[in-house]
Amino acid sequence: MMLMRDGPDGVEVFLEYQTARSGLGAVTFVGAPLRENDTAPLPWTGPVAARWGQLLDVEDPELAQRLVCGAARVVFERAGILLGSSDGDRAAEVTSGPDGEQRRREVHDEERTLGDVLRRRALDLDTSLLRPLSRWISPAFLHKRLCTQYFAVVLPLGQEPAPLEGVTGWGRWCSPVELMADPASTALGDEIDQPDTVGRRVEDLVLPAVLIMLRKLANLSCTISYISEKRPSRQFEPVLVTEDGTPMLRVDGLPAPARPVVHSL
Secondary structure, eight states: OEEEEEETTEEEEEEEEOOGGGSSOSEESSOOOOOGGGGSOOOEESSOHHHHHHHHTOSOHHHHHHHHHHHHHHHHHHHOOOOEEETTEEOOOOOOHHHHHHHHHHHHTTSSOHHHHHHHTTOEEEGGGOEEEEEEEOOTTOSSOOEEEEEEEEOOTTOOOOOOTTTOOOEEEEOHHHHHHOTTOOHHHHHHTOTTTTTOOHHHHSOHHHHHHHHHHTTOSOHHHHHTOOOOOOEEOOEEEEETTEEEEEOTTOSSOOEEOOSOO
16 A cells, blocks of 8 residues: 655655565565455445446456455554545544554454444545555566555545554655665665665665656655546566576566566575
8 A cells, every 4th residue: 555645845655664474575565465354344435346346457346345445454454544434524533542553453463354443433444545556466486476456545634654563663654755866775774674674775675566656756746646647457567587697677568677686586
């Protein structure tokens, strides 16, 4: 989930650290795999599942609904952002503090569903807050391959993200302008201070999909210009190529250049 807000120097995005076993890159947007209980019924407002199927280019409405619910569940449990509304009015939900932390942990541990949390607050999941982005498939040479559907959401009024203690070790707002001004900098990885981040460049910490989206965000002045953009649903799969003896990842259909492979083979 690309969680965004407007900052003093343009768009800011919330990034988090993930361990290598996630397959999402050491630094990424808020994300986690789908779960079986993402199909659990919940109060819903906004585009219906069939419409989301069209937006995501997914034939099965149930799968489309699961993708949407999974995205909303992940941004709640990992960042504390609740995409809820009541009678059409978007609610400024405060999910910080001991009670909010406990609800998030219960969802993370699968003791409760997102629907339980919404019903407890008399809220509906407001799917109109979400914007579908592209879908990325991991390169064929990786042992662990993922199909990742990206979404974008602007930070709801009255809420502030926070990592879930013991689950997300690091997370904060970052400026794509600053990150892309020097993608070879190791400052971010050194700040996170993990064995797989220290001394590594920004462009080596993130997956190609995240790097490409950060480059685009760096050229925007506000979130509304990104959220309001009409874009077709597209699927990308980086392929392994060799240039002058150096292994590279090429992403067809995008203007961004290939980059050296940083995954362990």
